[in-house]
Amino acid sequence: MNIVALETNKENKPEFWTEVITPRTGILDIRLGEIWKYRDLLWLFVKRDFVAQYKQTVLGPLWHLIQPLFTTIIFLFLFGRIANIPTDSIKPILFYMSGITIWNYFSSCLTSTSTTFITNANIFGKVYFPRMVLPLSIILSNIVRFGIQFGLLFIMIIWCRFHGYMTHFTIYWIYIPFLVLLMAGMGLGLGIVISSLTTKYRDLVILLGFAVQLGMYATPIAYPLSFLQTKGYAKLVSANPLSPVVECFRYCLFGKGTFSAGTLAYSFSFMLIILLFGIVIFNRVEKSFMDTV
Amino acid sequence: MELSSSIEWRKVLWILYKYSQFRTNLRLMSDIVIKVENLSKQYKLGDIGTGSISHDLNRWWHILRGKEDPYLKIGAENDRTAKASNEYVWALKDVEFEVKKGEVLGIIGRNGAGKSTLLKILSRTTSPTKGRIKIRGKVASLLEVGTGFHPELSGRDNIFLNGAILGMTKPEIKRKFEEIVDFSGVARYIDTPVKRYSSGMYVRLAFAVAAHLEPDILIVDEVLAVGDAEFQKKCLGKMKDVSQQEGRTILFVSHNMAAIQNLCSNGILIKNGKVAFKNTITEVIQHYNIDSSTLKTIPLVDRLDRSGNGYLKFSSFEFRKENGEKTDSFTCGENIKIILFCKNEKKIELRNVMVAIGIDDVYGNRVTHINNSLTNQIINKISEEKNTIEINISNLPLTPGKYEMTVFSEVNGEISDWIQNAISFFVEPGDYYKTGKLIPQGQGTFLLNYNFNFYNGFR
Numbered sequence: 001m002n003i004v005a006l007e008t009n010k011e012n013k014p015e016f017w018t019e020v021i022t023p024r025t026g027i028l029d030i031r032l033g034e035i036w037k038y039r040d041l042l043w044l045f046v047k048r049d050f051v052a053q054y055k056q057t058v059l060g061p062l063w064h065l066i067q068p069l070f071t072t073i074i075f076l077f078l079f080g081r082i083a084n085i086p087t088d089s090i091k092p093i094l095f096y097m098s099g100i101t102i103w104n105y106f107s108s109c110l111t112s113t114s115t116t117f118i119t120n121a122n123i124f125g126k127v128y129f130p131r132m133v134l135p136l137s138i139i140l141s142n143i144v145r146f147g148i149q150f151g152l153l154f155i156m157i158i159w160c161r162f163h164g165y166m167t168h169f170t171i172y173w174i175y176i177p178f179l180v181l182l183m184a185g186m187g188l189g190l191g192i193v194i195s196s197l198t199t200k201y202r203d204l205v206i207l208l209g210f211a212v213q214l215g216m217y218a219t220p221i222a223y224p225l226s227f228l229q230t231k232g233y234a235k236l237v238s239a240n241p242l243s244p245v246v247e248c249f250r251y252c253l254f255g256k257g258t259f260s261a262g263t264l265a266y267s268f269s270f271m272l273i274i275l276l277f278g279i280v281i282f283n284r285v286e287k288s289f290m291d292t293v
Numbered sequence: 294m295e296l297s298s299s300i301e302w303r304k305v306l307w308i309l310y311k312y313s314q315f316r317t318n319l320r321l322m323s324d325i326v327i328k329v330e331n332l333s334k335q336y337k338l339g340d341i342g343t344g345s346i347s348h349d350l351n352r353w354w355h356i357l358r359g360k361e362d363p364y365l366k367i368g369a370e371n372d373r374t375a376k377a378s379n380e381y382v383w384a385l386k387d388v389e390f391e392v393k394k395g396e397v398l399g400i401i402g403r404n405g406a407g408k409s410t411l412l413k414i415l416s417r418t419t420s421p422t423k424g425r426i427k428i429r430g431k432v433a434s435l436l437e438v439g440t441g442f443h444p445e446l447s448g449r450d451n452i453f454l455n456g457a458i459l460g461m462t463k464p465e466i467k468r469k470f471e472e473i474v475d476f477s478g479v480a481r482y483i484d485t486p487v488k489r490y491s492s493g494m495y496v497r498l499a500f501a502v503a504a505h506l507e508p509d510i511l512i513v514d515e516v517l518a519v520g521d522a523e524f525q526k527k528c529l530g531k532m533k534d535v536s537q538q539e540g541r542t543i544l545f546v547s548h549n550m551a552a553i554q555n556l557c558s559n560g561i562l563i564k565n566g567k568v569a570f571k572n573t574i575t576e577v578i579q580h581y582n583i584d585s586s587t588l589k590t591i592p593l594v595d596r597l598d599r600s601g602n603g604y605l606k607f608s609s610f611e612f613r614k615e616n617g618e619k620t621d622s623f624t625c626g627e628n629i630k631i632i633l634f635c636k637n638e639k640k641i642e643l644r645n646v647m648v649a650i651g652i653d654d655v656y657g658n659r660v661t662h663i664n665n666s667l668t669n670q671i672i673n674k675i676s677e678e679k680n681t682i683e684i685n686i687s688n689l690p691l692t693p694g695k696y697e698m699t700v701f702s703e704v705n706g707e708i709s710d711w712i713q714n715a716i717s718f719f720v721e722p723g724d725y726y727k728t729g730k731l732i733p734q735g736q737g738t739f740l741l742n743y744n745f746n747f748y749n750g751f752r
Contacts, residue, residue, distance in 0.1 A: 017328075019428040021414065023421050041457035048443055048454055055445040055486070126440040127458055128417035200349075287420035290413070291336060 024287070034130045041129060045137035050144065064148045068104060072097045079222045088224035088256040091165045094156060095250070099221035101153050102249045105146040106183045106242065107212050112138045113191025114208055117199045117289050124290060131286040132279075135192055139184050146180065157253070172252040179249050182271055186241065189274035196278075196285040220246055225258040238263065241270035326510060326542050327392040327415070331424035334385040334410050334566075384410040385566045387424070392510075395540045399547075399557035399574050401581050407566040408546045409514060415544065416512050430509025430542075433459055439499030444488035448479060448498055451487050455502045469505045476531075477501035497524060504531050510542045511535065532556060550578055550656035582655050582695060593700075593715060601708040604643055605675065607700050609634045610716055624723030625732050625740065627689050633682040633700065635710075637675055643704045646672040648682055651699040652691075653714070660696065660738050690740040692732055693722040 035042075054060040075096040079085045087095035113135040117124065120134055157167050198204045219242045220228075228234040237243050244263035251257030385407045392398050402408045413419045415426060416434030441458040442451050452473055456466040466473075474480050477498040479490070487495055513532065533556060536543050547553050553560070553574060560577030562570040570580045594608045612620050613630040623629050631650070637643055649664040663684060665671055672682075698716040702709045722731040725740050732740065 017427040017429050019432070021417060021421065021426040021428070023423060023425075038457070038460075040463040041454075044454045044457050048446060048450075051450070052443050052445040123441045123458065125413075125418050127434060127460075129458060129460065290419045 024284075031130060035132055035136070038129050038133050042133050042137050042140070045134065046141045046144070049137065049141040061148060064145050065152050068097060068100045068149050068152065071100050075100070075222055085223045086227055088226055088250070088254075090224075090250065090254045090256055091160055094153070094160060094165075094167070094254065095224075096222065097153050097156055098250055098253055099246060101146070101149045102179070102183060102246055103216055103219065103221050103242075104149060105142060105180065106187045107216070108142050108145065109139055109184060109187025110191045110194075111208065111212060112142070113188055114194040114198065115205065116192065116195040117285070118195070118202075118205070121290070132282065135188055135195070135282075138191075139188050142187075143180070143184070153253075167254055170252075170255065172255075175252050176249065179245050179252070182245050182267060183242075185271040185275050186267075189271060189276075189278040192278040192282040193274065196281045196289075199285055199289040215240075215242075219243055224250075224256075229258070241267040324393045325391050326394045326429045327544075328427045329388055329390050329424075330426070332385055332388040332411070332414065332421050332426060333383060333423040334407075334414060334419075335422040336382055336384050338380055338382055383566050385414075385421075388563075388566070388568050390561055390568055390571060392542055392544065394509075394542055395536065396559055397536045397543045397545060397557045399545050399553040399560040399577070400563060401550075401553065401560055401577055402563035402569075404548075406563045408563050410566075411563065412512050412514050412544065412546060428510065431460070431507075432510045432512065433503075433506045433508035434512035435500075435503045435514065438503050439495060442487055442495070442499060445486050447486055448483040448490070451498070452502055455499065456506075459503065459506055460508075461506060473501045473505050476504060476527075493524075500524075500528060504528070504535075507539075508541065510544070512544045514546045529556060548657050550581075551658060554578060554656070578655075593712065596712050596715065599710060599712045601702070601710040602704075604637065604639065604641070604704045604709040605646060605680075605702050606636050606638060606710045607633055607702070607712060607715070608636045610700075612718065622719040622721055623689055623691075624721045625689060625691065625693060626723050626725030626727070628685070628687045629689055631684040631686070633684070635680050635682060635702065637678055637680065640676075640678050643675040643709075644673060645705045646675055647703040648672070649701040649703075650684070651701070653697045653699065654738050655695050655697075658738075660691070688725065688742075689720065690725070690742075691720045692736060692738055692740060693720050694738070695719050 050061075054063065057063065059066070072093060076092055079096070080087070080092045116131070116135050116138075124131065161167065194204050194208055216222075218237060218240050220237060225234065225237060225243060225247050228237055244259040244267045247257035247259040248264060249257075251259065388407075388411065400408050400411065410419075412434065414421050415428075416432060418434075439455065441455055443454065446454065452470065453463070453466055457463070474483055477494075477500075479494050479498050482490065482494065487498070490498070511532075529552060532543060532545075535541050536556075543556075545553060545557055557574040560572065560574040561568050562577050562581050570577055572580070592609055594606075611632040611634075612623065613632060614620050615628040615630070617630075633648065647664070647666045649662065649666075651662050652660045654660050663686075696718055697714045698718070699711075699713045700715045701711045724730065725732050
């Protein structure tokens with residue numbers, strides 16, 4: 001039992017309390033300890049997401065592979081064959097698949113966390129637990145999904161090796177988890193900002209639907225950043241904090257990519273700011289969102 | 294030398310004395326586990342969306358300049374029967390009370406008085422607008438059982454998930470798993486997805502998880518409205534155990550006065566968002582009953598807490614004796630007339646009119662139901678503006694006490710007027726069996742017609 005308040009009452013007797021419910025908390029009162037206490041719940045939510053999603057489906061988790069596979073094929077036709085956009089001299093199928101894999105992780109983190117309050121209103125209205133547990137569980141269950149899709153990419157790389165396209169396995173692979181974390185941070189940060197705002201104004205959910213779609217075209221997924229340098233839109237796409245992450249991801253895998261320590265630092269600081277902002281606004285909203293949702 | 298050492302001794306004694314006082318204080322104060330101070334909660338009426346941006350901006354502007362939120366100064370009292378005059382309403386206003394350790398506190402009040410808002414704040418699903426609550430110990434709330442149950446997951450998985458949502462750790466759930474399954478009585482189906490469960494099994498499992506939480510403070514809201522009678526008894530029994538043997542504190546909200554009376558030691562009455570009365574539970578229930586009968590001094594015409602399309606509206610009522618003489622109360626076994634005056638304000642032709650009366654006892658249990666469609670006496674046509682409905686009841690079979698009537702009318706299958714607890718009346722002890730003997734008090738709520746026969750030998 002943690003004592004959170006110790007005070008003296010009117011008759012000058014000491015009192016201690018383990019919980020004080022007040023209208024508002026401090027802006028950076030994250031209560032990480034409380035989230036840690038609910039870690040079992042975090043894992044159970046991850047498990048629930050995973051088990052429940054594919055109950056009564058024939059292919060089960062294989063669906064995770066079908067989506068990136070088909071998107072890759074479409075991209076191969078559309079951007080590779082028809083539009084003839086170069087792929088930084090990376091084998092096109094690997095180029096597209098790598099971009100789609102890392103983009104999928106970001107976009108699913110963002111879209112799922114952005115509806116945290118609306119989709120879970122019925123649970124949130126009945127019991128208290130640290131609300132942050134839910135978006136965190138989404139980030140975690142998406143990491144599993146990312147792992148599966150990355151496995152597919154890995155198999156594809158091996159397959160290409162047997163068919164004459166050599167990729168080097170370098171020490172840079174150890175940076176991949178860091179890049180995934182960067183994506184997770186940005187997805188979570190943006191997601192919780194949006195989920196906090198949507199409790200009152202639902203417009204943002206609709207907006208987000210196509211913002212994510214358009215966002216993909218403002219990120220070097222279907223084209224390399226180097227391709228734009230000759231066109232002059234490079235500044236615009238470089239301003240997107242996701243671009244260096246995607247380019248760096250490709251560099252780690254295939255040794256090709258346009259980024260620098262500076263642009264990565266830019267992404268990192270963007271992540272920190274949006275995450276901090278997200279936590280502050282999420283904390284404010286979580287206490288009384290039930291009145292407005 | 295001697296002097297200084299005696300001063301040392303005095304110091305030591307003084308410190309010891311202070312310490313013992315501190316220990317006594319710790320013991321003295323340790324029995325209050327919930328302290329509610331000046332608690333208020335404001336809600337905005339109507340739609341959220343239109344106009345809320347401008348209010349938000351105005352609010353920010355005030356807070357930015359270090360001023361008080363302008364919308365906290367306004368706000369009407371939470372009175373459901375009066376029409377809202379203000380966009381903001383105080384669901385709770387300056388509520389203060391304390392709960393001692395091991396106390397079972399019943400919270401009573403009419404619908405919309407603010408009971409649930411209070412419980413929501415206590416269980417931290419929403420936050421207060423002003424004031425604060427100080428709590429000592431772990432709180433668990435059963436605002437609705439089965440929260441977070443996922444239909445696709447098996448009973449086993451759901452026990453773990455629900456347990457964790459309610460604040461249990463995995464080892465804790467593992468330890469109690471067998472007990473939970475036993476209590477629920479669904480051991481056979483534990484690995485079946487809960488979407489295949491009957492609603493009864495679902496509720497049993499959900500309640501079983503909740504009942505095995507070990508909080509210091511348990512908040513219960515109307516969960517007993519579910520399940521069959523046997524299971525409800527089991528739940529009440531479990532809650533009694535929890536409070537009496539394990540010394541846990543329970544806050545209990547229900548409209549079932551019998552359950553409250555049975556379970557609680559003390560009560561508070563909440564009226565229009567304020568604590569109207571606190572005392573022992575018996576006192577509070579009595580106070581509540583008197584209080585709700587004062588409501589009935591409002592003529593039926595002026596009652597606003599009604600629903601329906603209003604084609605046929607109840608405007609007033611009268612009780613009459615068999616000979617037509619007006620009366621305020623009845624006697625057991627008397628032949629009585631209930632007269633309902635109702636208005637067809639739009640003066641249109643109403644067809645197929647059904648009128649029903651529900652009679653409740655003071656604990657809110659429905660005693661009986663009177664309905665002209667059950668006796669095939671549907672009123673086929675009403676075209677006049679003013680109408681009188683006379684209901685004759687012979688040998689009134691109610692035991693002495695206070696009762697409440699809910700009146701209801703339906704025109705052509707649509708609800709036209711419905712006022713809950715519209716009329717209250719007393720039944721005085723009387724000579725029901727025409728034997729010159731009065732009906733004893735406290736022996737149930739209704740009387741039967743019966744006949745005793747006696748025979749020699751076993752027949």
